Amino acid sequence: MQMMYDTIYKALVEVGLENEYEPQEFLNFFCLGNREVDGEERLNSAAVNTPQAHAQKSWRLMIYIHSKGMIVDDQYVILGSANINRCSMEDTRDTEIEMANGAASDKPLKFLIYGRTGWIGGLLGKLCDSQGIEYAYGSGRLEDRSSLEADIAGVNPSHVFNAAGVTGRPNVDWCESHKVETIRTNVVGTLTLADVCREKGLVLINYATGCIFEYDAGHPLGSGVGFKEEDTPNFTGSFYSKTKAMVEELLKNYENVCTLRVRMPISSDLSNPRNFITKITRYEKVVDIPNSMTILDELLPISIEMAKRNLTGIWNFTNPGVVSHNEILEMYRDYIDPNFTWKNFNLEEQAKVIVAPRSNNELDSSKLNQEFPEMLPIKESLIKNVFKPNQKTAKT
DSSP: OHHHHHHHHHHHHHTTOTTTOOGGGTOOOOOEEEEOOTTSOOOOOOOTTSHHHHHHHHTEEEEOOOOOOOOOOSSEEEEOOSOOSHHHHSTTSOOSEEEEOGGGOOSOOEEEEEOTTSHHHHHHHHHHHHHTOEEEEOOSOTTOHHHHHHHHHHHOOSEEEEOOOOOOSSSTHHHHTOHHHHHIIIIIIHHHHHHHHHHTTOEEEEEEESTTOOOBTTBOTTSOOOBOTTSOOOOOSSHHHHHHHHHHHHHTTOTTEEEEEEOSOBOSOTTOTTSHHHHHHHSSSBOOOOBOOOBHHHHHHHHHHHHHTTOOEEEEOSOSSOBOHHHHHHHHHHHTOTTOOOOBOOHHHHHTTOSSOOOOOOBOOHHHHHHOTTOOOHHHHIIIIIIGGGOOSOOO
16 A cells, blocks of 8 residues: 555656645545444454454454455546556556447537438438437548548537438339449448448448348248358348448448448338338339338437447347338228229239349347337338328328
């Protein structure tokens, strides 16, 4: 103890503060005590002013504990042994562990968002407005590294969100005849942004797709067995899905990227042409296959919370469970338009009117649900977040 107090005093002398502070203001020692009960055998008499005499006087015995546990509320931590000396605590010596807590950063939230003119990018800006989060939209092209670096230098964000990408207009069939443009944005652009963010020490929230799987023998339709985050994509029917599967595999090497597999996105804005519900209500005929889907009204706020927690890796970004086309259209009829009707056709008939096959699958969202247990199953979320806010019928 004396050696430690001497060390602190010498440090105070070095900076000329020895007359302002005492070593005890920086370091104190405390021990747990085991108090004897009156009537028990007392300690043998000890010489005056000895530790034994003081212990006997107060009827307390010190309990010595060798502990290396601590609670740290800071960003950077150097953990050594319980010995407070240079050998144990100096970061160039034999420390057991040194770590940085990324979630404890004092840097205020400020998001840099790519995809301003897109559906999800626009919704992200509105969410930031409602939550009081400062944000800016990126103006650089994803495939142009220097423009991305200029965006980051100008905005100085805490996190970057990528909601930009090529999906094709009016649908993914466009990508079949524009393969170079699709590669440029979905592969080259996304990888460039991820690399720049890694170089700048930034987490990238990347809105990807779950349309890289299709039901197979290990994940049969109606079985309830969904594809997990670690499963290898098995759907190659469309060029769009090929590029998305390709870039997801490469992004696994970037520890700063959070990949969110979005599927058939739905929102309460039933007038938006990108809304899956809006699409199928306008089709002449629809297939009827259960699929995993993403309710944006519920899950986009979760993606912001994921950024706050600095979560990375691959996540199946869908509500738990599946819902079929007919089930959605039945809800639409019951809540929105009681006179609405529709016709079904099978996959063979659908193949005659589209260029590229479509992905149908169930994603296992248990990883996301474990992190956010308040997340609603797909059918419950549809009613609460989409149909009830738009209700025009008398259905209860």
